[in-house]
Amino acid sequence: MIDAYEDPGTPDSRGPARYLWWLVRRQSRRSVAAALLGIVSLALPAVVPYLLARAIDDGLQPGDRAALLGWSGAVLAAGALDAWLNIARHRTMTRVRMDANFRTVKVVVGHSVRLGASLRRQVAAGEVVTIGVGDVQTIAGSLTVIGPGVGAVVGYGVVAALLLTVSPLLAAVVLLGVPVIGVLVGPLMGRLQGAETAYREGQGALTARIGDLAGGLRVLGGLGGKDLVATAFRRDSLRLRDEGYRVGAVTSWIQALGLGLPTVFLAVVTWLAARLVAQGQITVGELVSVYGYVAVLVVPVAYFLEFGQQVSRGLVAARRVVRFLRLDPLDDGGARDAPAEPSVLHDPESGVRVLPGRLTGLACERPADAAEIVDRLGRYTPSDATWGGVRLDGITLAQVRERILVADHEAGLFAGTLREVLLGRRTDAGDEAVVRAVRAGVAEDVVRGLPHGLDSRIDARGRNLSGGQQQRVRLVRALLADPEVLLAVEPTSALDAHTEAAVAERLRDARAGRTTVVTTTSPLVLDRADTVYFLVDGKVAASGTHQGLLAYEPGYRALVARDAEAGPGTGAGAGVDAGEAVR
Numbered sequence: 001m002i003d004a005y006e007d008p009g010t011p012d013s014r015g016p017a018r019y020l021w022w023l024v025r026r027q028s029r030r031s032v033a034a035a036l037l038g039i040v041s042l043a044l045p046a047v048v049p050y051l052l053a054r055a056i057d058d059g060l061q062p063g064d065r066a067a068l069l070g071w072s073g074a075v076l077a078a079g080a081l082d083a084w085l086n087i088a089r090h091r092t093m094t095r096v097r098m099d100a101n102f103r104t105v106k107v108v109v110g111h112s113v114r115l116g117a118s119l120r121r122q123v124a125a126g127e128v129v130t131i132g133v134g135d136v137q138t139i140a141g142s143l144t145v146i147g148p149g150v151g152a153v154v155g156y157g158v159v160a161a162l163l164l165t166v167s168p169l170l171a172a173v174v175l176l177g178v179p180v181i182g183v184l185v186g187p188l189m190g191r192l193q194g195a196e197t198a199y200r201e202g203q204g205a206l207t208a209r210i211g212d213l214a215g216g217l218r219v220l221g222g223l224g225g226k227d228l229v230a231t232a233f234r235r236d237s238l239r240l241r242d243e244g245y246r247v248g249a250v251t252s253w254i255q256a257l258g259l260g261l262p263t264v265f266l267a268v269v270t271w272l273a274a275r276l277v278a279q280g281q282i283t284v285g286e287l288v289s290v291y292g293y294v295a296v297l298v299v300p301v302a303y304f305l306e307f308g309q310q311v312s313r314g315l316v317a318a319r320r321v322v323r324f325l326r327l328d329p330l331d332d333g334g335a336r337d338a339p340a341e342p343s344v345l346h347d348p349e350s351g352v353r354v355l356p357g358r359l360t361g362l363a364c365e366r367p368a369d370a371a372e373i374v375d376r377l378g379r380y381t382p383s384d385a386t387w388g389g390v391r392l393d394g395i396t397l398a399q400v401r402e403r404i405l406v407a408d409h410e411a412g413l414f415a416g417t418l419r420e421v422l423l424g425r426r427t428d429a430g431d432e433a434v435v436r437a438v439r440a441g442v443a444e445d446v447v448r449g450l451p452h453g454l455d456s457r458i459d460a461r462g463r464n465l466s467g468g469q470q471q472r473v474r475l476v477r478a479l480l481a482d483p484e485v486l487l488a489v490e491p492t493s494a495l496d497a498h499t500e501a502a503v504a505e506r507l508r509d510a511r512a513g514r515t516t517v518v519t520t521t522s523p524l525v526l527d528r529a530d531t532v533y534f535l536v537d538g539k540v541a542a543s544g545t546h547q548g549l550l551a552y553e554p555g556y557r558a559l560v561a562r563d564a565e566a567g568p569g570t571g572a573g574a575g576v577d578a579g580e581a582v583r
Contacts, residue, residue, distance in 0.1 A: 008106040013325040016318035020139065020311075023100045024146060030099070031146050034092045038151025041085035042300060044078060046158045049292025051075045057285035093147045101140040104321060108132065114329045131324060135317035142314020145307045152303035159293050159300075166286050167276055170269055251309065269294045336390055338399040342484060342515060343388030345404075347376050351540035352533050354485075354517055359508055361529035361546070362519045363560055367490065369538040370519035374487045377517070378406035405483035409490040411474055413462035418447065419454040421462075422477050433480060440510035441476035442502045443469070467494040475503070485515040492522055504528045523560045534559070 012022035024031050051074045059068025108131055112119055119128075164171040273290040276282045282290075342356035350373050354360050364370040376383035379392045379400050386392060392400060413421055422434060434454065438447055446469045450456035462470040471494045478486060491507075492500040504525040507516070518525055526532050526546040534542045534549055534556040542553045549556040 008103045008110065011107050011325055013322045016315045016322055019318045019322050020142060020314060023103060023139070023143060026103060027096060027099050030092060030096055034089065034096050034147035035150040037085055037089035037092055038147035038149070039154040040151070041082060041089050042148065042151035042155035042303075043158045044082045044085065045296045045299070046155055046162060046293060048075055048078050048082075049289040049296065050162055051078060052292060053283075053285040053289035055285075056288055057283055089147050089151075093144060096143055096146060097140040100143050101136050104136045104139055105132065108136075108321065108324060111325055111327070115327060116329065119327075128324070131317075131320055135320050138313050138317035139321065142310045142317075145311055148303050149307045152300035152307070156297065156300040156304075159297050163290065163293055166282055166290060167273070169276075170272060170290060173269055173272065334393055334395045334397055334400075336394050336396070338395050338403060339388030339390065341388075344386075345377050345485065345515070345517075346386045347373055348384045348386075349373075349376065350533075350535060350538055352377075352535075354515060355531065356515045357513050358530040359511065359516045359518070359528065361526045361532040362517065362535060363521050363526060363532060363556065364519065364535040364538070365555075365559060366538075367519070369535055371489055372538065373535075374406055374489055374517070374519060378404055378487050380406065403484040405478060405481055405486050407474060407478035407486060407488045407491065409471055409474065409488075409493055413458065413460070413465075413470060413473065415460040416458060417455050418450060418458050418473070421458050421473065422454075422480055424477060424481065436510070437476045437480035440479050440506045441472050442499055442506060443472040443476050446472060468496070468499065471495065472499075472503070475507075479507075479510055482514075485517075486511065487517045489519050491518060492520060492525055497524065500524050521560050526560060532556075 009022075009026055012018040051071055055068055055071035055075065058064060059066075059071055108128070112128065160171050270291055273282065273287050277284060277287045344356060345354040346352070350369075352360075352362065352373055354377065362370045362373060364373075372381070375381045376385045377392075379385070379395075379397070382393065384391065387395065387400075387404075419434065422437065438444060446465070447453050458464065458473075462473065465473065471491065475488070475491050478488065478491075492503050495503065500522060501524045504522070505528065507518075507525075508528045518529065520526060523546065529546060531543060532546050532549055533540050534553055536555065542549055542556060544552075546560075550561070
């Protein structure tokens with residue numbers, strides 16, 4: 001079975017069936033062993049009725065005690081062997097399923113790492129969660145067809161062959177049973193796959209909605225939108241429940257047929273066999289064997305239906321995994337070196353020019369526009385952005401990542417000590433550098449408030465920190481990385497006015513001589529920027545200093561001061577009042 005450090009291999013993502021077959025081939029020896037154990041363990045019970053018939057005809061009826069004991073011992077040995085084979089088959093199939101499960105997890109996690117920061121821009125978090133929580137289990141379960149599935153086919157054939165030695169008529173009835181099952185269950189399998197696909201899609205969307213609500217519940221409460229969102233969520237939940245009922249209805253019919261059809265088989269074949277005994281065409285022992293054959297046949301027939309259902313669901317789950325694996329990471333087609341000296345970053349689409357060594361503010365009517373500009377300047381989306389006159393996508397991606405850092409205000413916080421969370425991969429930073437960054441990010445109270453300071457444990461996603469504390473920890477982490485170019489998205493949106501003013505002052509000092517871009521509408525931060533761009537619909541409408549834009553740009557004044565009547569020259573003081581009023 002695959003271990004934690006083993007290479008899972010390159011998955012076949014050309015289709016869901018090919019992906020499932022790849023999982024089988026990656027553990028070919030175990031799959032062959034599972035198939036062989038399945039064949040023997042499900043074919044052997046078909047031999048037991050034959051042994052019983054011999055015990056009756058050769059031992060019981062003639063009164064031959066030795067023959068009776070011999071055939072009875074064979075029945076006992078066959079039962080013991082079958083029990084051992086079933087244990088071995090179950091163990092092997094458990095390993096097959098676990099390998100498929102863990103291998104799929106490793107493949108999905110590995111591709112998530114390759115996608116990097118582009119992951120959240122291509123797929124919702126709920127989609128990834130649904131794959132990790134539900135689809136991997138479904139895929140693993142579908143591989144059960146390797147062992148018991150192959151064994152059921154062979155066992156069915158063995159029973160048909162044994163019945164052929166008793167009566168061609170009975171064998172024909174058994175052999176015609178599978179086409180009948182296909183006719184009855186085939187349409188249901190198609191309906192199940194369609195219903196399962198719709199249900200999985202809805203489940204992924206709703207899971208993503210839950211994540212968004214969990215992260216923005218406080219904001220929704222402040223805006224008075226909790227009831228509206230709760231109503232929409234309840235409606236979508238009910239719709240998903242109805243989809244689940246559809247899946248359950250189809251599944252129940254398939255399971256009902258799985259139990260009912262073998263019973264019909266048993267009744268029809270037993271009735272025919274009894275008539276043949278009455279007509280003297282077969283013996284009583286053969287009648288007992290026929291009953292045993294058909295009783296044994298219940299298991300393969302039930303397996304056929306179960307495996308059809310499992311494979312149908314597995315294809316739906318594998319289709320989602322394949323769709324995820326087809327997402328392309330950022331193309332590292334660049335071959336040129338980054339500028340040797342600090343240089344201008346330019347985004348032609350918006351008109352923003354970021355001069356080196358300066359603090360630049362981006363004030364947008366729509367925050368999403370500012371985030372898109374940062375994505376282009378940080379080379380997270382295709383664009384015509386340039387760095388020192390050279391297209392960003394023409395520069396080696398590793399050099400871009402080394403020197404340009406995008407600090408998202410919603411970036412993930414991994415579990416670990418606060419020191420580990422802040423350091424990230426920069427393990428060479430000493431305590432002095434950490435303390436400076438903590439002060440620059442106005443996070444001293446965060447450190448003091450934790451029981452063990454920098455060595456205190458931080459939960460995954462910073463769950464044991466408040467929203468404002470999380471935001472300052474993210475800012476400290478970005479400052480400690482000390483990139484040549486820092487692109488910070490709304491770094492103070494969750495802070496109170498007093499803390500925001502301190503962050504704005506210390507950020508300028510900490511990044512003196514370095515290139516920094518901040519997207520914000522906070523007058524406290526913008527007042528400290530060397531250059532401010534006011535953007536409307538993602539395009540530069542005006543640029544200058546904060547005070548100059550307040551004086552001559554009404555749209556900017558209305559945006560950042562939240563007061564269309566605010567006059568020029570109000571400065572930072574007006575910004576503080578406006579910030580406090582908003583909060």
